[in-house]
Amino acid sequence: MGETIVLYPSPLRGHIVAMFELGRLIHKHHPRLSIIIILSSASNAAAAPAAAANSASITVLHLPSAATEHDETPFDFARRDTSNLRLALVAITAAADLRALVVDVFSDAAFPVAAALGIPTYYFFTSGAVALAVFLHFPTLHGSTTKGFKELGDEIVKIPGLPPIKALEMPTGMLNRGGRFYGYFLDACRNMISSSGIIVNTCESLETRIIRTIKEGSCVPDFPTPPIFTVGPLVESKVDGDDKDGGDERERRHECLSWLDSQPSLSIVFLCFGSEGRFSAAQLKEMASGLERSGVRFLWVVRPPPQDESAKSTSAWKDDDDTSLEKFLPEGFLERTRERGMVVNSWAPQIQVLSHGSVGGFVTHCGWNSTIEAVRAGVPMVAWPLYAEQKVNRNFLVEEAALALPLSMSGEDRFVSADELAKRVTDLMTGSGEGKAVRERVLAARDGVLEALSDGGSSRVSLAAVVALWKRG
Template sequence: MESVLFEVLHRSNPYVRRALESITLSGATISAFVIDFFCTSSLPIAAQLNIPTYFFVTSGATLVAFFLYFPIIHNTTTKSFKDMNTLLEVPGVPLIPSSDMIKPMLDRESTDYKKFLEFSLNLPNSAGIIVNTFENLEIKTLQTIREGKCNPNGHTPPVFSIGPLLATEDRRGAGAGAHDCLNWLDKQPIKSVVYLCFGSLGLLSLAQLREIAEGLEKSGLRFLWVVRSPPSDDYSKRFLPPAEPDLDLLLPAGFLDRTKDRGFVVKSWAPQVAVLNHGSVGGFVTHCGWNSVLEAVCEGVPMVAWPLYAEQKFNRVVLVEEMKVALRLEEAEDGFVAAEEVERRVRDLMETEKGKEIRKVVEEKSLEAKAAMAEGGSSIVALGKLTQLWKKG
């Protein structure tokens, strides 16, 4: 998917140039051009037109630190990340197992690796880096970046932490106040429910779905689980939304009946912000996508980290080792997670002292997130500085 995105956006460059030129020819001044890493190929266009360009990084500051340092790793190694079998040392970032590197970058010879390297080399050439995080969530990393330690041989642009940027919606769900799962949560005890959801692209095999079901049943805990159909065996359909899940076929026989008094299974989608905000939810099994992480942090919900794709294994290391807001789920070499591990980890999160410690940390971060977005908060101040730069431009 990443290769497709890079190529589609590269082929869009003539239209990007035409759009920028038409704005300037109309007499208007473009104060800033904001792009993400998939749009790196359009950076020279803006440079030719003397338009300041800012990269918006939708993940956290630790990923910014890695990308600034990535060219050094590239120039001092010869193996692919998947073959290194080592711990990567990046300033401002906890030690990252090379096998936990961003999934599309594991193969040094791949197109994705080369495109991400191109982004890393161009990141210092931008006018600034906008990050979807807040100062107190990644203090050490942001300080390390600003001190220039992640790009010791070159320039580090100013970094603006303006998050958490999340879709706003009614806390009962945008237009989904009567969603069955929220009504069900209303009847559950405070902080008693484990919520399981793996994002808009997170698809699990039939065998894995049944393993999760077994683990949840054995745990004896209350749960709210968003189930999506497994990925299609037809590769041509991989970019299409999965079919509506047939729960009776996907889950173990009798599972829904046996757990009906303490479990609720949702097909395909749930109003996640409203769910995490609900007082009955006490834990979150997540794929470690950054938006989901920020949503959980903002609502003070501790996590079990189960990464599936993209930069999620990288995020897991940060969540577990640096931020202390999640427990790590142990996987087999092929990524499969046994029912016993599902049971163990959800119980650890909900019932043990370790789980209580993580809950305390994430609840503190929740208060700090709200403060960052309040009047005079760090993210509002950073956004103000950014817009002042654009006004001067």
């Protein structure tokens, strides 16, 4: 099999997709390396892009099922798979020249397994350098206080290279010092610092100052910072038939894009909040009112409120039943806005939508995949972070890079009023004031990203550098 690299993502769909894109990238530019992707027993096979799974350039191995427990996290999945992972790595080592194992944060349990086998381990950080700075500095922050970030509340946390951030805006899993996720993240961050290198899904032009700060060692004051390789941003490749939601979604996809075909250039604001982004029934109604007041053309992906909020009303919700949307929107909203708006149930083909010529703005939860998809398409944003590391990303997008407009939020549930949403959407889409500046900055960022990804660009040079380490062994 020759020189081989093993990639081991967590079972989360976004992490699987990102790891497949990394595998594609490596093979495209360094075809002599064999790529094996090992999928956790908890991974949904449908999440693996069909084109990669069927490609002769990438071998996919599925770990056998292991005993499960109630309420497991992605970290737990990786921990219970360690025995089977070890057997797989031993078998690969016997048949090939295994040069490196690449894991992500949630498959961190593989780190001690690989170390015991003498396999160099690299981390593929699927988010950007802004979140990486937080993760690398997390052990230092942990040692500087006995309080959790949730307890610290609105106190400012200082992280080298980042704009000031409130303690409550740290990544969700790090907030509760006594929580299970907190300990998992702490272990993962310490292992990452001890790894052979970190591959990051970003490029130097997009996060210049933060990347420089990390490489200088400021985020890890007590230990050497591992080599950092910025090889992105990597966006999911779309292949016909490769859809996570099956045939019904493919039909909806065509309908959505056909509707966009009929709209004026750069006239549509797209609202989409990821696969886990859900709002209360009250917030959905407020959002609808804001869009109606704005007068702006829109494409809005709506997911039902959490089941535990209004079980009675959501029990009738069906993913393939568009009429259910009316249960959560103001009476008559769909009819009043049908000439300038389209509401889509639960899912839309985000990459294709953002790349469409009629889309001129994006209201986003600030997930990193969504962020880089918008930047690569040159679409300015309104930042509405919800969970995970999204508030950290929001601070970067608004305060550091000026690629997004902020939203004012109130209360513990971070409620956004109809007037606030209408104002920000209007500012973005009319190109007045801050909206014009953000649009110009995004277009410049897009050009920088495209240059980084071109032959001889910084991301290609960085990829060649990490491959050189693997070949050197």
